[in-house]
Amino acid sequence: MDDSRSDPPGWPSESEIIAFFDGQLLQGTSLDRLVEQAAALVGSAVGRRRTDGRGAARDPRGGTLSVVAPEGATTNSVATGGLVWVDSPTGSLAAHFLDRLALTVTVVERWGISGASAISPPIELLLDPSSSEIAQGWARKQLGLTNGALVRVAICSGQADRVDGFVAMLGDVERVISRTTRRDKTVVLLAAADTGPVAIPGVPTGVRAAHGRVVEAEHAPTAYLTARDAYRFARPSPHDRGPYQPVAGVWLDGGRLSGLAALCRLDRTDIEIVPDVKALGRLAEQHGEHVLQMLEAYATTDSLRKAAAQIHVHHNSVTYWVQKAESELGYSLTEPYRRAQLFICLCLYRLWKDDGGE
Template identity: 30%
Template sequence: MKGLLLRLSALDADAAAAVRVIAHYEALLSGGAVDPAALVRSTAGLAECPAGLETADGRTVRFGPDGIALPDGPVAVSGSADLGAAGRVWLERPGAPGPLDELVLEWMALAARMADGLPGRAGAPHVADPALVELVLSEREAVEDRARALRLLGLAPELPLRVVAVAGGGASDAGVQAVALLGRSGARGLVRIARVGSLGVALMQRRDGSGSPADELRAVLGERARERGGALDRAGAVRVGVGGAAEPSRAGASWAQARSALRFTVAGDPVEAVADHDALGPVALLAEIPVDRLRAQPDVAALLELSDRAGGGLILAAVAAFCRTGSLRQAAAELHLHHSSVAARLAHAEAALGWRLHDPPDRFRAQLALYARRLADAP
């Protein structure tokens, strides 16, 4: 059935076909590291053309769309993706590339970087033993045990470590979503991913000392939304909290920050779906206030009431975008709306809440109330 996808997309290359391509690889990645032969065979069936993978040591794996292995050496490469130290992947389609070949190759390359037995995998994001990850994050275990878990995960005990928490919406597997996001973001350094409870968790170390991956992850969510034709209800179901950098022996502190940051996120908007604890600054202290007290605060209660009205979610999205950008036109551009539509929604909010959003004090008040409302409503 998946082989029908590109045939359908030739007639209508819309978001539905792209969603199915992404779902194919997310399902493939759900089992952890992928066998190279299984990856190439499934890609050839999906694309309905021969597919291949060449490792850095010269080993080649090729399969036809019927699932039969092919001899070494591609015949006519219609598109390829470089894996760096791990080699390359390609499709062999007669004539021009198919409408979704670029997307197929991107995801094939992501899966190939996690494939078992490929050279050059050590620095690529890959699925780790959840028990070891939980041990690193635990603050109850002995420091020696945590250090041993770090070594077994291939992480460096001398480099700062940052924890990223990923929540998948609905039936989404948070671990798979974490793999897909971190892999597509081109995450640099050492990245180990596992599922801990209901969350996907990534342990990240960068030797160059570069900062948070929050902007990179927002960019990936934006790309996914565009691939799905703006279907933010699905692409935006993923939410990400980024903890601050900490000594590996204190990874539990970054883990707590990542989960706290996750409470500030809002599904459905690639910008708001990712929160960086460091970037929140003193706003992060709101997470220490009991939820009942937040809900009882008059501004927060008014926002919660507005969100329950018909169209209330759209009005609050406009308020959030305007508070974030400080510009009606920039807010409209973020929301892909005409500025007059955003202005009308802001007018509804001002009438309901009694704020003048063009006044900096009221805009600050609104922004603070929006943060508090997220915490009051967070899972």
């Protein structure tokens, strides 16, 4: 690629070019309008010529030109066929401009984007980590959010009427800014009253729910990602009203996962080769998931009796399943760090069962 010094003086920077084309797609555009605005941006004639000889070309003042690229123009191919050109010497900025122009032309011609109806919902753009800064800014404006406004994200799934009831319950505590659906899960954007947890009376039976860390609106993707991590560890609510024991995994807070969130970045294939995860899987398959709940209670308390009290079973039952697990795992859980190891493997098993999360 040629050095940027070969570009004409006064050309926009790479970031300004990206922002321009993102803005065209966000606002909804047509081929004619795109070419006209692009020519005005760089102060040079710009054109799009299709394989059938048709297209659009404009000078910097909006005048109509032949779609045939003039001699000396810089060109680039388009995925839908034909080419785009700019009447400017080849340079890194001109090449970057044409790359973005070609991509935008492809989107416009392939999907017929024209008008605001083609734009992704603001909440989708706001929470998407891959959204550009201009897309994020547009989304915040549409949702009535300032950069520093505090937001949190909740993710839930379950029977539709119960999910709706749960969202309404959240709305009684914090304002619901917007909601959307991703992979059969409801994603809710909330205006956080403060950085503390959301105090709700309970989660409807069968609803699986979690929320992320409270952040400023300009960092909203972080709120979504931490909610998604917490959701992967969450379990369906066993009853409508709290309090819930920690081992129940109800209404988890992504801000409290700390280093456990890193486990969510592991591929399922990386998890399933861990011998301890396989052993836990055999126990669950042969005897039921409730066995793993007993083991988790034991791994997170300092005695068999405390574990039994937490999940409301006799301590002899916990003792039996701990011994059974030791036989499957091949080591004693009284050895140093073994209970911590068990807890991590229980977390890995839950992620493996979740198979991809939100």
